[in-house]
Amino acid sequence: DVKVTQSSRYLVKRTGEKVFLECVQDMDHENMFWYRQDPGLGLRLIYFSYDVKMKEKGDIPEGYSVSREKKERFSLILESASTNQTSMYLCATDGRPGGEQYFGPGTRLTVT
C-alpha cells in the first residue's frame, strides 16, 4: 500500500508567519503534488514536482513556494501566511503521469 504522510493534521498560525507543510511518501514515486481544497472551489493545484530539485507551478502558486531535496519528501512553504491561505492542504503522489494519485490525510491550516 502506498503511504503518504503529512506533518500535521491541524495547524494554527498567525498572519505573517512562515509556515512549512511537509509531505513524505514511501513508494519511490517521482511525481508529487500540493493542492488546496476550499468549499465551492474544489481541489486546486498549487505546485508539483517530477523529480528531486524540480518544480512546476500549478494553477495557484502565488504566495507559495516548494522544496524537493529528497525524492520522498515534498515541502510546501508559505513565506508570509495570510488569512486567505486558511484552507485544507493535500499532498499527493502518483507512479506515472496521469495515473491514480494517492493522497495524504491533509493539513487543515488556519491563519489568524
Place this chain on the structure above:
Amino acid sequence: RKEVEQDPGPFNVPEGATVAFNCTYSNSASQSFFWYRQDCRKEPKLLMSVYSSGNEDGRFTAQLNRASQYISLLIRDSKLSDSATYLCVVHGSSNTGKLIFGQGTTLQVKP
C-alpha cells in the same frame, strides 16, 4: 467554462435507490478519467478508473462518452455507507501528471 463540471447536489436518496452522476469536461484530448470518493474531512481516494468501453465494479458502473465529453457514475442499491462526495477527475493530454478535479457531487443516502 470550467475544465471539469459536476452538479454539486446534494443528492438525497433512500437506501436501495439507484443514483447517477454526470460530469462534463472541456478538453477533447483528455486521456484518462477517474471517479474519486471523498468522505467528510478525509482525503480523496480512487473509486474507479473510467474506460472507453465502460466498466463495472460491483454496484458501481462508470461510462465514458468521448463524443459528448461526459463521464457518468451509476450507483445501484445505494447503501448508507455510500454517503460521500464523488469527484470527477480528468487527465489532460500533456506528458504531465496533472489531474483536473471537478468540485464534487455530494450524495446522502438516508434510511
